[in-house]
Amino acid sequence: MIRIRWLLVVLALVAACRSASPADPGAGLIGTTWTVDQIDGHAVDLAPVTLRFDTATRVSGGASCNHYSGTLSLVGDRMRVEQGRTTRMGCAMPIMNQEDRFLTALAAVVSLRRDGERLLLIDEAGRVRLALGPWSERFSTPR
Numbered sequence: 001m002i003r004i005r006w007l008l009v010v011l012a013l014v015a016a017c018r019s020a021s022p023a024d025p026g027a028g029l030i031g032t033t034w035t036v037d038q039i040d041g042h043a044v045d046l047a048p049v050t051l052r053f054d055t056a057t058r059v060s061g062g063a064s065c066n067h068y069s070g071t072l073s074l075v076g077d078r079m080r081v082e083q084g085r086t087t088r089m090g091c092a093m094p095i096m097n098q099e100d101r102f103l104t105a106l107a108a109v110v111s112l113r114r115d116g117e118r119l120l121l122i123d124e125a126g127r128v129r130l131a132l133g134p135w136s137e138r139f140s141t142p143r
Helices: 001-019 092-106
Strands: 033-039 051-053 059-061 067-075 077-087 109-115 118-123 128-136
Touching: 001 051, 051 067, 077 092, 092 118, 092 128, 109 128
Parallel strands: none
Antiparallel strands: 033 051, 033 128, 051 059, 059 067, 067 077, 077 109, 109 118, 118 128
């Protein structure tokens, strides 16, 4: 009887070890807002750009001039955003160019990685397209 219990304990431990997975970089993102600090290695300095993980299937934010929303697919470190809507305001051309670069980079993202408090969004070639930090009070509202 003791041997059977011991065997069950060992089997339970083996099963637990197999089901354990490395830290999930997408865990805890739902309900958070992030500030985009870099787009393709260039600083975001013309107008704020944000990314909010609204639900398990939806993102939204400010793209520089316009607000956007999209459909989110997030499984482990794999991430895809399909743009759904964007408002159609007009801004100065440099701001609109920054917005276009952001939306293009976001559409190319296929995975994510955490680097300390930063969130890195990566394309199929392994390039960091967007570098984000936690949303901060430096902007009055999370656009």
